[in-house]
Amino acid sequence: xxxxxxxxxxAGLTLATDDARPNVVIVYAxxxxxxxxxxxxxxxxRTPNIDRMAREGLRLTRYYSASPICxxxxxxxxxxxxxxxxxxxxxxxxxxxxxxxxxxxxxxxxAPSLPRALQAAGYATAHVGKWHLGGxxxxxxxxxxxxxxxxxxxxxxxxxxxxxxxxxTDWIWSPRDxxxxxxxxxWMVDRTLEFLKExxxxxCFVNLWLDDVHTPWVPTEGDQDAGPDGKGRGKASTPERxxxxxxELDRQIGRLLDAIREESSGRSTLVLFMSDNGPLPTFxxxxxxxxxxxxxxxxxxxxxxxxxxxxxxxxxxxxxxTASVVGAVDLFPxxxxxxxxxxxxxxxxxxxxxxxxxxGERPGRSKPLLWEYGRNPDSxxxxxxxxxxxxxxxxxxxxxxLINDDGRGAELYDLSTDPEERxxxxxxxxxxxxRLSAEALKWxxxxx
Numbered sequence: 001x002x003x004x005x006x007x008x009x010x011a012g013l014t015l016a017t018d019d020a021r022p023n024v025v026i027v028y029a030x031x032x033x034x035x036x037x038x039x040x041x042x043x044x045x046r047t048p049n050i051d052r053m054a055r056e057g058l059r060l061t062r063y064y065s066a067s068p069i070c071x072x073x074x075x076x077x078x079x080x081x082x083x084x085x086x087x088x089x090x091x092x093x094x095x096x097x098x099x100x101x102x103x104x105x106x107x108x109x110x111a112p113s114l115p116r117a118l119q120a121a122g123y124a125t126a127h128v129g130k131w132h133l134g135g136x137x138x139x140x141x142x143x144x145x146x147x148x149x150x151x152x153x154x155x156x157x158x159x160x161x162x163x164x165x166x167x168x169t170d171w172i173w174s175p176r177d178x179x180x181x182x183x184x185x186x187w188m189v190d191r192t193l194e195f196l197k198e199x200x201x202x203x204c205f206v207n208l209w210l211d212d213v214h215t216p217w218v219p220t221e222g223d224q225d226a227g228p229d230g231k232g233r234g235k236a237s238t239p240e241r242x243x244x245x246x247x248e249l250d251r252q253i254g255r256l257l258d259a260i261r262e263e264s265s266g267r268s269t270l271v272l273f274m275s276d277n278g279p280l281p282t283f284x285x286x287x288x289x290x291x292x293x294x295x296x297x298x299x300x301x302x303x304x305x306x307x308x309x310x311x312x313x314x315x316x317x318x319x320x321x322t323a324s325v326v327g328a329v330d331l332f333p334x335x336x337x338x339x340x341x342x343x344x345x346x347x348x349x350x351x352x353x354x355x356x357x358x359x360g361e362r363p364g365r366s367k368p369l370l371w372e373y374g375r376n377p378d379s380x381x382x383x384x385x386x387x388x389x390x391x392x393x394x395x396x397x398x399x400x401x402l403i404n405d406d407g408r409g410a411e412l413y414d415l416s417t418d419p420e421e422r423x424x425x426x427x428x429x430x431x432x433x434x435r436l437s438a439e440a441l442k443w444x445x446x447x448x
Contacts (some may be wrong), residue, residue: 004139021203022314023269023341024118026331027253028079028207030070030130030214032306033279033287036246040306043288044239045246049254050308053273057310060357064395065277066328068295068302069375071132073276073328074209078133079348082370086111089375092158094137098381103423105158106134109147112344113333115205116149121341124199126152127189129209131159136172156184156192156211173230178435181218181232182245183208185252200265201389203339209255212249215280219244228287232336236340237281239305257310260335263321265424270311270338270358271394272331278281278302280383292421296382298371298389298402299421309358316360327369330354368396370443372405401426402437405444410437418430 003032004081035042039054040061053058071092072083073286079086087104115125127150134142136158144160145153154163157172165270166184168176179187218224225233235241253273260269279287280295282410292380293299307326336343350370356363374380374391379393382388390402390409398416403409412426412433426433 004098009385020267021122022122022311023204023206023267024335025192025204025206025208025256025269025271025341027079027256027271027273028074028130028209029249029275030209030211031275031277031279032213032275032308033289034301034304035289036213036242036279036287036293037306039308041285042282044286045243047246047249047250047252049257050273053253053257053271054308056312057271057308057315058321058358058360060307060309060324061320061322061327063274063307064323064325064327064369065303065305066273067371068277068293068297070276072126072373074131074133075107075111077328077331078107078114080114080347080351081112082329082350082447084372084444085350087448088133089372090380092132092134092136092139095139097379098139100376103373105139105149106142107318108216109143112337112347113148114331115207117308117332117336117341117344118205118339119149119151121336121339123203123205123339123341124195126154126192126195126206127209128152128154128191128195128206129156130211131155131209133159135162136159146343152195154188169230171229173232174222174230175226175232176208176230180221180292181216181224182220185212185249186255189252189256196260196263196269200267200430201380203267205335205339213279215243217241218370219248239283261312268311268313270309270314272304273308273310275305278305282387293387293389294383294404296373296380297387298373298391298393299387299399300415300419301387302383302389303371304374305392311358315358318419319360321357321360321362324354324357325365325369325397326354326357327351330365331371334358368394368439370394370440372444372447375405392440392444394436395405395445396436399432399436400441401433403437405441407437407441412436436442 010254039051065073067073075083075088090101142160165179288301291301293301333353371393390404393402
């Protein structure tokens with residue numbers, strides 16, 4: 001057996017030969033709420049295909065994104081490290097806007113990269129869809145997809161290589177795009193299936209990063225709008241328009257899974273479905289299942305995401321894990337273990353290998369999860385009202401503490417009894433609040 005096979009066995013995975021290593025597809029929805037899907041209790045739309053995915057696979061109820069906003073959440077998943085380590089703390093935008101947020105213009109290509117680690121282990125690698133880790137607006141010289149370990153990169157506007165089918169103008173979308181806004185998910189699923197078919201001789205890794213269900217919601221031609229410059233603007237964000245977008249996304253995920261079910265090469269495929277950050281608007285927390293917070297917030301509604309793992313022969317069907325806490329930063333070491341891919345030399349991740357949860361076990365974790373959002377009062381958007389959170393947070397077991405980076409405003413919640421974060425327990429548990437505050441602030445001050 002090769003060294004890759006031995007590594008897989010050492011991780012407790014039943015991969016007898018290199019050829020048996022599974023394909024891995026990460027489906028990343030954009031701004032999807034915790035309960036947008038029926039299988040997570042949502043009632044805004046029918047999602048029968050994704051609900052079936054959950055029945056045939058594993059549903060994890062305590063999965064956390066690395067950030068409550070787009071670019072840093074993607075950085076955390078890709079590197080397995082907290083995104084502030086790579087000076088990405090908000091969405092990447094114009095150079096001036098990035099400077100105002102104290103961040104770089106693109107992800108440093110020297111950062112650890114999950115696709116690069118899998119590519120080095122013999123995987124064919126592709127990125128399909130939204131990137132938002134450099135490129136667009138006036139950032140004209142970001143590294144290409146190959147610099148991060150991708151054999152193929154098909155990006156949208158905010159990427160180093162925007163595909164012409166999706167970018168007729170210099171903006172995120174336009175009615176003039178050859179592939180219309182309501183048809184983009186289908187196009188991305190088609191490109192993913194083509195890549196898997198063209199590389200049947202080796203295991204594949206695909207980041208299928210959708211740009212739905214981010215606003216504007218344009219489920220039909222009649223829902224689109226455009227300014228005089230031809231750039232897409234969208235109409236009002238209504239529950240009806242969201243329903244149309246969710247139902248189309250569900251149809252396309254159904255097509256993806258049907259094609260994988262029918263594939264005859266004998267190679268297993270693991271599909272992970274999740275979102276990058278919480279929703280906005282929340283429709284009075286209907287999209288977060290009552291969880292406090294939204295996109296732009298470190299409360300649960302901004303960072304706790306739906307998560308489904310599906311893979312016949314890999315993941316036990318019908319499993320629901322309500323106990324294990326898994327973060328986006330855990331996926332780098334977890335998927336490397338699954339694929340028999342060595343971690344990069346000198347790699348120091350902020351996550352940990354929790355691959356046991358894919359086998360239906362309920363592993364604990366030894367490391368806390370930490371977040372930050374809002375480094376200064378002027379350059380970061382925030383939700384209104386009591387969905388706006390302090391700008392640093394730490395989660396240790398069931399205890400979650402939020403605090404501002406100046407040391408003020410500590411809030412402590414016991415998520416085992418209060419996932420909606422309604423009852424601040426800082427005064428009732430002063431020693432715990434002081435300890436977690438000190439850990440969170442020490443971490444925040446250690447970031448670049």
